[in-house]
Amino acid sequence: MIEEQYDILIELQKIDIDIDKEEKKKRSLPLMIEGITKEIQGLKGSLKNKNEDYKNLQIKLKRKELDLAEKSNKINKHQEDLYGGKISDIKELKQIQKVIANYQEEKDSIEEDVLDLMEEMEDLDKSIGHLDEDLKVKEEEFKKRKEEVDLARLAIEKNMSSLNIKKEEILSKITDNRLLKEYELLRKEKGGKAIMEVDGSICPGCYLDLPSDVIYQLKKNRKIIICPNCSRILIWKD
Numbered sequence: 001m002i003e004e005q006y007d008i009l010i011e012l013q014k015i016d017i018d019i020d021k022e023e024k025k026k027r028s029l030p031l032m033i034e035g036i037t038k039e040i041q042g043l044k045g046s047l048k049n050k051n052e053d054y055k056n057l058q059i060k061l062k063r064k065e066l067d068l069a070e071k072s073n074k075i076n077k078h079q080e081d082l083y084g085g086k087i088s089d090i091k092e093l094k095q096i097q098k099v100i101a102n103y104q105e106e107k108d109s110i111e112e113d114v115l116d117l118m119e120e121m122e123d124l125d126k127s128i129g130h131l132d133e134d135l136k137v138k139e140e141e142f143k144k145r146k147e148e149v150d151l152a153r154l155a156i157e158k159n160m161s162s163l164n165i166k167k168e169e170i171l172s173k174i175t176d177n178r179l180l181k182e183y184e185l186l187r188k189e190k191g192g193k194a195i196m197e198v199d200g201s202i203c204p205g206c207y208l209d210l211p212s213d214v215i216y217q218l219k220k221n222r223k224i225i226i227c228p229n230c231s232r233i234l235i236w237k238d
């Protein structure tokens with residue numbers, strides 16, 4: 001019976017539409033974690049940069065501290081000369097005092113640099129701490145969302161496998177392979193529905209007002225009609 005085959009196609013189409021929906025859901029799953037993944041990457045990038053900046057400042061500070069120690073040593077050495085009593089020439093003593101004053105001036109300036117550096121490091125350290133906290137929060141959120149996505153994926157896969165079992169059952173009842181091919185091509189072309197059940201005066205596929213003789217053929221003669229506008233297969237809905 002050809003009509004029966006169309007009834008089976010209607011059943012098949014319901015299942016196919018449900019399968020399409022599940023596939024669409026599955027495709028949208030990665031979007032649920034895309035945003036947060038990017039945020040985490042961004043935070044990790046900033047952290048890496050700031051940690052490198054911090055290391056560079058540590059190296060700079062170390063150098064300044066070595067400089068300071070060197071100046072202090074020099075000052076000490078000259079002070080020993082100055083107060084050691086070995087030099088009695090006033091001119092020479094004055095010269096040493098001048099040298100000490102110069103070193104002291106350099107030392108003061110380095111100490112200022114050290115303070116600036118330490119302040120900069122402190123600020124950077126704080127900002128690294130904040131970034132670390134933000135990263136932890138985001139990673140926790142990611143974990144939760146990933147779990148949700150995994151659960152959703154499992155549910156979708158479960159639905160899909162039971163839908164596919166139903167589909168196989170329905171397919172086994174279809175004896176008209178040419179009709180099945182036609183249905184599949186039309187469904188692909190129309191992006192979902194190939195066969196429509198009509199129960200009024202319009203085509204539910206394209207909303208065309210169907211000519212009265214088409215309705216008559218559909219309703220009274222139970223004929224299968226191709227919609228003159230969208231080419232979908234039309235059957236009358238009982």
Ligand SMILES: [Zn+2]
Nearest residue numbers: 203206227230
């Ligand atoms: Zn139509």
